[in-house]
Amino acid sequence: SEKLLKVAASIPRESLTAPGTCFGKFTKTQKFRLSVTALDFLAPYAKFKVWVKPGSEQSFLYGNHVLKSGLGRITENTAQYQGVVVYSMADVPLGFGVAAKSTQECRKVDPMAIVVFHQADVGEYVRNEDTL
Numbered sequence: 001s002e003k004l005l006k007v008a009a010s011i012p013r014e015s016l017t018a019p020g021t022c023f024g025k026f027t028k029t030q031k032f033r034l035s036v037t038a039l040d041f042l043a044p045y046a047k048f049k050v051w052v053k054p055g056s057e058q059s060f061l062y063g064n065h066v067l068k069s070g071l072g073r074i075t076e077n078t079a080q081y082q083g084v085v086v087y088s089m090a091d092v093p094l095g096f097g098v099a100a101k102s103t104q105e106c107r108k109v110d111p112m113a114i115v116v117f118h119q120a121d122v123g124e125y126v127r128n129e130d131t132l
Helices: 002-008 036-045 054-061 103-108
Strands: 024-026 032-034 049-052 071-074 083-088 093-099 114-121
Touching: 032 036, 032 114, 036 083, 036 093, 036 114, 049 054, 049 093, 054 083, 054 093, 054 114, 071 103, 071 114, 083 114
Parallel strands: 049 083
Antiparallel strands: 024 032, 049 071, 083 093, 093 114
8 A cells, every 4th residue: 555655665675575465475395385474365265165164263373274064055166175265154264274175075075184284374463473
C-alpha cells in the first residue's frame, strides 16, 4: 500500500529488505514454502479446501497433520499431494496443507491415517513471533 511505502521511505535502504507482506521463503533446496502471512490473501481464491472438525482444529493449530477422524469435508476431485487451504467448520481459514490422499482415497482409508500434511497455520503467529 502507499501508506506502507511512505513509512518505509524513512528507513535507510541498507536496513530495508522489502516493504510489503512476506508470502514465504525459499528452502535450501530452492523450494518455496508458503508462510502463514499469505493466508489472508490466498484463502478466498483457494480451489481446493479442507474443513476440519472442531476437535481437530486445535491439533492442527499446534502444528500436527490432519487425520481422517478429524476431517469434516474436502473439496471434490482433490488430487494427492495437491496444496489445500485448511478451514474450520465455521469457514475460518486456519492454514495451509498438502493433501496426503485424494478425495476418493479419503473415503476408504482408516480413521487414524493422515489425510492432510501440515504446512503452515495461524498458530505460528504465537510460536514463531520473533521470526515472522
